[in-house]
Amino acid sequence: MTAVEDRRPTGGPLSLADIRAAAHSILPAGIWDFIEGGSGTESTLAANKAAFTDVALVPRVLTGVATADTGARLVGTDAAVPLAIAPMAYQSLLHEKGELAAARAARTAGAPFIVSTLSSHRLEDVAATGADTWFQLYCLRDRAKNHELIGRAEDSGCRALVITVDVPLMARRPRDARNGFALPTRVRAANLDAAPGGEAHRRVPGASALAVHTSAAFAPGLSWRDLAELRDRTSLPLVVKGVLDPRDARAAVDIGAAAVVVSSHGGRQLDGAQPSMRALPAVVEAVSGDCEVLLDSGVRSGGDVLKALALGARGVLIGRPVLWGLAADGERGVGTVLALLRAELAEAMVLAGCADASAAATLRTERWESHA
Amino acid sequence: MTAVEDRRPTGGPLSLADIRAAAHSILPAGIWDFIEGGSGTESTLAANKAAFTDVALVPRVLTGVATADTGARLVGTDAAVPLAIAPMAYQSLLHEKGELAAARAARTAGAPFIVSTLSSHRLEDVAATGADTWFQLYCLRDRAKNHELIGRAEDSGCRALVITVDVPLMARRPRDARNGFALPTRVRAANLDAAPGGEAHRRVPGASALAVHTSAAFAPGLSWRDLAELRDRTSLPLVVKGVLDPRDARAAVDIGAAAVVVSSHGGRQLDGAQPSMRALPAVVEAVSGDCEVLLDSGVRSGGDVLKALALGARGVLIGRPVLWGLAADGERGVGTVLALLRAELAEAMVLAGCADASAAATLRTERWESHA
Amino acid sequence: MTAVEDRRPTGGPLSLADIRAAAHSILPAGIWDFIEGGSGTESTLAANKAAFTDVALVPRVLTGVATADTGARLVGTDAAVPLAIAPMAYQSLLHEKGELAAARAARTAGAPFIVSTLSSHRLEDVAATGADTWFQLYCLRDRAKNHELIGRAEDSGCRALVITVDVPLMARRPRDARNGFALPTRVRAANLDAAPGGEAHRRVPGASALAVHTSAAFAPGLSWRDLAELRDRTSLPLVVKGVLDPRDARAAVDIGAAAVVVSSHGGRQLDGAQPSMRALPAVVEAVSGDCEVLLDSGVRSGGDVLKALALGARGVLIGRPVLWGLAADGERGVGTVLALLRAELAEAMVLAGCADASAAATLRTERWESHA
């Protein structure tokens, strides 16, 4: 139980927007663009946020709720909050401790940390922070490497395997291309034993070095059969990340997924894709309780989390805000982000009369069309 | 009957916006932010106003109506207008006479005045102005104090007991936190015999002293059972303020409420909550005439009042505009606000062909989606 | 038949917006505000225009139409265009020839001219221009005067009696009140033998002298019975102007009206009223061909006229644009306005494949919600 009485940090940032502003003032423009940018005209990026504004909550009153239990069971992990840290590449871009700092903050906050295939620290080191760690796999061309990564994830105590399915290729992101973005030498894909001078580090004018690297490294043409093959390689619960069509969500259930993540990849993959909050209700209906439904893309406050729960999500993944916190103040910055989200969520739940997530799922909502 | 011929003040403010501008030019920024601000990103604050713009009225013609009777019976009180002054804390922040000035203006206008638990003048003194006074109770941790307050309200002739049910905690309001807002020494919760040096006066950097005080003083976890217990303590008609979900409106009927107030608390509690004007029709349908339905949050003109009546409200509560009037010119300023609202309402009713509130309830409306 | 080949004026204004700009540059601010302004927050004023933008036409092709017959039979008058000049008061404010100039332009254009009760030239003089003249009656307190006016209209050859039913009082128009607008001495209600020093000329700070005059002169509380009484006084066809609710449109049919004008009075009466283009379809359905349906409020191009025809209007009334033309260049200016509208309409009809108004009525439309 979260005591709502002590939910206010004194001084410091009042919202994630404050932390975003701090990060913006610190980061080099190229890195800022890399984390903030989206694909194409960034229409899905904008729509992801508008989709939250367009949902209103109908709170309940006199429910006897004085404090809210923000706890959630996410893919078999008991979490203090219905949120996990989204898998994000190369976190050392933001702070030298990168994933280690973020994972430590996640551990403190009681939130699972999803370590990326493209982590800038080795997954073993991340898991060793003591955070509840899930491993995210970008399926590589080198299939043996996939199996090795899964094995390492299991060996280091990861508690779920998250397969990202919405990156059959890395979408063109104009900001990175314009910046000729490449990784600085100090940052590398540690899990892949990437050498400092590899493709991701080689500046190409008018293109993103990361896109070049991704294209070379990731397996193209992933299918449900590939997913089944990976599933058979592990005893970890499977999370299918990047689903918008309810038919795909149903297919994920059929293949035995423990969860799907409704996601438009933070507006970084198909530009023009449906915002995840608009896709959520149909996915929830399609899976009909047969697996968990998580959501990412556009969550910027505890109120946003509550809206996702009200529309049927079990929890959400937090992406860019974690990077803002990391840039602003390392582990402490991420801690502030997570504490703010938890405090805001607890407050919103109490204000909506919800003792816990199951109550949140019964809230009514209204959606309107201010979109764009 | 209001003669429409004499409805125009000569000179002076032409709309509430003029009075708002006057208040803005006078008030210290911290007090301005306190009365104008909302919670979170202020999305519900904005939506409350947009929700009025999005409703269009379909006026009737040739109804024989030359003048409109703006009178209303509100919770057993005969009022000259279908509006009451919303319960608002610490009105001495705006003008030294505070609630006394506002109540006198309300008396003159024939509108009920709802005195707040957090009134900066004692409820007895407010009631002694001769205004039709209702008492608003924030249920306190000190239950004996609640009973004492109810007793005092009855003894001083209050005509209704308004229980606010949408403040299980006081939502974070970023403007106040940023300003480190605290009450000046001269303003205090007179009904609670608050000492000048109490929590509400102690400036906390990055937080609102009022939130700290609220958290210490108000009873958490209020339930329908608590409400029933309060109901049994009084013979006054009960008004349940802060309902958006029709199921809660129905529960209020079941507990014997004389009225519910459909409210999103002026955008100051759950940010992301449904605007009250969007919630109104479903609540009206749910209570089906079994209790009165009032509305607040966003009323800024007599035309707005007519829109609320057309959607089924018995009347509305007026909040911030009263504070603007108080700041601009004390009792006279509030008088101008109420006179303008009445004149605008009378004019709108005649223009819509409505002789009285019951005719207003038969107007058709259209709603569209320009929202936000 | 209008030859589309010669539809382009060479040089000169290309759209009504050009003529509006010319008028704006010429007129004193107080007069500009008087003609351009609306009531309240001017929300209906804005919505009237947006309601046209929100309707899209679905044109037909290969219909064999090379030229369009813009002719219309409006309330028994054969017109070269499906438009009439809306009744507007005091046109000498814009140009000394006022209604005489506008009526002459209307005659040339083959459009009926509706002379206002508050015309600044006597209706006999207006009718003597040779324009198809309709007389608009604001029902006066002095009932004998009404009968006299109707008799004069008949005697001078007016072809229809237009009763305005949406002015049970003149709505507060903040621009006029702020300007303390009053008529200059040279402009007066000629039909009413108003003396130069009357109420409409007496400047009142913070109020519109016209509103004061209207309030004194117009009969309050008009009813359907009054309308029947007026109907019985004349053999002229009756036009009921200012209807939005389909129930009132039906009542107009029942009383024998030849036409109703769906109107929100140019955004000058009930602020918050439904835009007329939004009200049109339900009115058309309600009258079901039993009387003509005209529309005003917001028509700014020939394409707007076609949209109104496609939604079932027989024709439209043109208001402010006529005043712009009058201000810009007297009779010639109004002539340009009407010629532009006719040319634009003819062009739009040909582009939509419509040989005539009956074809226009079969066009499909789509409406969306960009409103406001």
Add this chain to the structure above:
Amino acid sequence: MTAVEDRRPTGGPLSLADIRAAAHSILPAGIWDFIEGGSGTESTLAANKAAFTDVALVPRVLTGVATADTGARLVGTDAAVPLAIAPMAYQSLLHEKGELAAARAARTAGAPFIVSTLSSHRLEDVAATGADTWFQLYCLRDRAKNHELIGRAEDSGCRALVITVDVPLMARRPRDARNGFALPTRVRAANLDAAPGGEAHRRVPGASALAVHTSAAFAPGLSWRDLAELRDRTSLPLVVKGVLDPRDARAAVDIGAAAVVVSSHGGRQLDGAQPSMRALPAVVEAVSGDCEVLLDSGVRSGGDVLKALALGARGVLIGRPVLWGLAADGERGVGTVLALLRAELAEAMVLAGCADASAAATLRTERWESHA
């Protein structure tokens, strides 16, 4: 099969917007206005673009798709991309090689090139570039000339006859009228053997010389019978360009059309017409597979193409972007435009899990109302 690996041009423009900016910086204002402008208030011009933003795609995942086949069979022509170059007049305005340069780029890209009746190079010369050439006919008053043009089209190997049916007259385009736009002497309607000093070259203040010429040259009053007569003159497949109403699409099927082009003529004909993307679904449903459905007006990216395919189009026509490319860099500029579109489309298809156009047709979409 398009290899997605090599889809990124290094350096150079990243999107069509970059090429548009380059063209804007190069072209004289009068020519820029001629290609960019629309009719009337340019409301349909704006709506055409917004209609794409308002459609969201629901991508599929794990479909095994690594590369997308962008190939399409368009009106019997095998194309490497589901797009053709829209018929556009006087391309030598943009670059001296005009249609020849554009057609060569189209040939390289494997896209059909539709040569306009008003081409500034003779259709035989355009066809001789080796591009898959379709001939677009504006039906002329001189019927013999029509037959001659059709014969020339057949003789020079054109593979389809495109009849434009939405120009019963050329709509007024205010920018051109204001500019007094006329063709420079060097640019002329080569197919019509237009003399350099003809009407299209004669500057008329306040009017477009092209409109004058069009009015003189084009046959007015085209009907379905005329279309049938043209059909009987040729063995080429017939494409009916400029259809929005599903009833007209059905009529096109009945007359034996191989395809209809759903088009609002780039916002250059009926202002206020339905945006083509809004018209598309009803047309697709009406023709029910009995002919191909193409679309133009507003396509600005490969993602836009995919949205059109998802709503049932067989392919799209590309207009203004080709002119931008031509102005920016002649054949090479057009090549860049087409390569970008193909690369973006291939990327979007892979991201949406679509191996080919038939898969694209099964994508779900969502439409919302941010329009305008």
